Amino acid sequence: MALEINFYYPDAETVQVSLNETTSLADLNDIVSAFAKAVNKDFTPITELLDSTHLGTGRQTEFMTYEVFNSYHSETELMRYIKKLERKDLALNHSMIALGSCTMKLNAAAEMLPLSNPQWGNIHPFVPVDQAQGYQEMLNKLELQLNEATGFAGTSLQPNSGAQGEFAGLMAIRAYHHSRGDHHRDICLIPSSAHGTNPASAVMLV
Structure with a gap:
């Protein structure tokens, strides 16, 4: 805890460490020092990271050459381009749509700003x-x-998607009927135009 590092222990003999592109040289030395201290041994600090490009793993071809990747140089221009694409699709605000909750995630840019804040979004799921x-x-x-x-x-x-949400909703409905002694109420009517997960959720409750 002194190093502010969490290790994951899936079992008594295994330790897992999660690294990504934000992991620094100092972070690696902290990890190695924690292991060295655990076994009461000295360690030699890491002074540089291996450059893997000489191993032939570096990309040799051009990338992001499509015009769209080089046409929009501000957030406003990019948002207008995305809006242009959106108008080509069927949407809830323009017509009736046969699908359900998965198409209703109309998150505005203002709502995405706090979610993309590193102070909010950088937490590890296993913390x-x-x-x-x-x-x-x-x-x-x-x-x-x-x-x-x-x-x-x-x-x-807890439900993290439309499919999970509808399944959780059906479980709540079933629990309500069971609490009233209506165990015979086990039929769920699903229209033919429903999302594919709707009948799947109903079958899972049988």
Whole structure:
């Protein structure tokens, strides 16, 4: 903990470390020093990283040569281009659409700004809960606000997609019927125009 590093222990004999392009030389030395200290040994600090380009792994061909990659030089220009593409597709704000929740993620740029903030988005998914108290506080507050807005006794933020959300919804409906003793109510009507995950969710509940 003194080095502010978390190791993942999938079992008693295995240690896993997650590295990416943001990992620095200092980070690597901290990791090696932690292992050296654990076995009470000295270690020689890493002074440079191996340049892999001489191993023949570097790309030799040109990349991102398509015109679109070199035509838009500001966020506004890029957003207008994306909007132009969007208008070519069928959308909820222009017509009826047969699909459901997966097509309803109409996130505005203003909503994406806080999500792309590194102070929010850089947390590791396996971080210990006691190191993510700020996230827990925000998520718990959101659950309470959704409870108040909907009148529900509880809210789950776990479903991470439309398919998971509809499955969770069907589970809640089934639990409601079972709580009333209506165990015979096991038929779910799905229109032929429904998203493919709808009948799949219904079958999984049988």
